[in-house]
């Protein structure tokens with residue numbers, strides 16, 4: 001068995017965007033839930049409770065959008081573990097084999113799953129889907145946001161969506177995808193914990209430090 | 219004054235219009251002052267500087283009568299009603315009288331073949347210069363047999379009349395986007411004019427009913443500038459549909475403050491707080507209701523204490539119902555399931571599934587590894 005060493009896996013942009021996403025999604029979810037079903041928290045008409053909540057939502061939204069865009073850029077610039085290829089194992093026969101093996105491991109059909117250095121094949125695929133959900137949130141969010149300034153640049157850029165879909169459909173999508181992301185967050189924290197325990201590679205701390213415990217080949 | 223008389227189609231009622239609009243108004247007991255007030259209001263509705271009022275007055279005085287035909291298809295006649303019930307006799311009504319209304323099912327005296335012959339004549343003799351107004355949606359299914367007038371389908375008539383018009387004004391949501399007849403399951407395949415006759419020049423004036431002021435203002439714009447007003451991506455004039463109701467609403471300070479009506483007749487409702495939680499569709503709807511209001515600026519739904527129904531948006535009904543809930547129902551789930559109930563179920567379900575997985579994993583032996591292998 002090869003000896004253990006610390007391998008630098010997650011580069012700074014990967015970790016930074018990861019934690020910015022965590023923070024902004026948490027803020028966006030909390031403020032979004034208030035926007036969706038607000039309680040009467042204003043005592044007088046000169047209060048600005050909903051005003052501030054929406055301000056925070058939109059500020060976090062810009063932060064989130066920049067973070068997602070940066071991560072997509074890094075998928076073409078970063079190391080192999082940050083690469084877009086990690087998210088599409090389905091494109092290669094080896095990747096598809098790994099997906100099946102990981103699936104069998106998760107469903108207790110076999111004892112050992114593949115132990116890749118980067119993302120496991122199912123996780124990578126899930127993240128690709130999650131990024132699609134991120135983009136859905138950003139596109140629906142900015143389209144709805146742009147309606148406050150009709151004929152503005154943002155409204156002109158997003159106007160085609162409002163011809164294809166009604167703004168209520170976009171709003172419902174924006175609302176429901178939040179719940180999908182909440183579902184993902186639960187699954188994500190659980191899987192990270194499980195792999196941290198079972199894989200013993202320090203997956204949890206690697207998202208802070210960038211290093212994972214990896215064995216040499218022989 | 220030198221008014222050029224239009225074609226012979228208006229021979230019968232032509233006499234009255236030999237006088238200028240101001241003489242006409244005088245005869246009806248409308249003072250010059252009231253007329254100027256109307257012109258100022260129109261310049262405001264069109265978002266023009268007040269200095270335009272005298273120009274509007276002059277343009278209306280000098281105008282040559284354009285011919286107008288009013289087609290009515292799958293509609294409730296609400297838009298005709300909105301126009302006719304304008305308090306009498308308003309200046310607006312008289313301005314619309316400037317138009318030679320050669321065909322309008324609800325109000326014309328002629329009937330049967332005579333009426334249809336009038337319409338045919340306009341289409342033939344004034345090709346490209348008359349205005350068509352359409353009220354109601356056009357059914358497309360089964361070749362349009364669900365709406366026939368004088369033995370011809372609405373689709374057939376619309377293609378001919380709107381296709382040959384200088385412009386078509388689609389009044390009301392049904393004519394603009396299909397409206398209520400187009401609500402799911404849309405048994406007649408109802409659509410708006412622009413979809414039925416893509417080649418026509420269409421200005422949409424949606425609303426349920428349309429605000430007669432916006433129709434008058436569109437006509438005034440046309441008479442003043444000899445062209446149609448600028449429109450948005452959905453074909454609606456920007457002067458009337460360029461702002462969102464929610465952004466012009468008199469209850470908006472309560473929205474921003476966080477003061478919401480929770481039940482009809484509660485304290486907040488009596489204080490005039492925001493109707494967001496009662497399903498108000500103001501945040502979804504572009505219309506000048508808060509400023510223009512209905513029935514001679516008397517009121518509009520939100521002022522009266524009822525949320526906006528979103529009646530002037532495309533896909534009205536399907537996308538704006540349930541009227542008293544903010545979000546539509548999630549397709550494929552029961553009527554009572556809201557997005558939040560389904561979402562919460564999903565979150566709890568996920569947590570439970572992974573909880574079970576976690577317990578099973580904790581008791582499982584021999585599935586550990588010693589870290590990832592170098593690759």
Ligand code: HEM
Nearest residue numbers: 025028029032033035036061137138141142144145175178
């Ligand atoms: C993960 C990210 C996000 C989550 C979880 C989230 C969540 C939510 C939720 C739950 C609502 C309430 C929807 C409703 O019931 O009407 C909402 C509203 C909204 N969100 Fe987001 N959102 C996210 C990202 C964004 C982004 C990137 C933007 C872009 C500007 C955005 C803009 C908006 C707008 C404009 C509204 C409607 C606000 C209003 O009508 O006043 N959101 N969001």
Ligand code: SF4
Nearest residue numbers: 467470492493498500
């Ligand atoms: S009443 Fe309706 S339109 Fe007015 S502020 Fe509230 S949500 Fe917006």
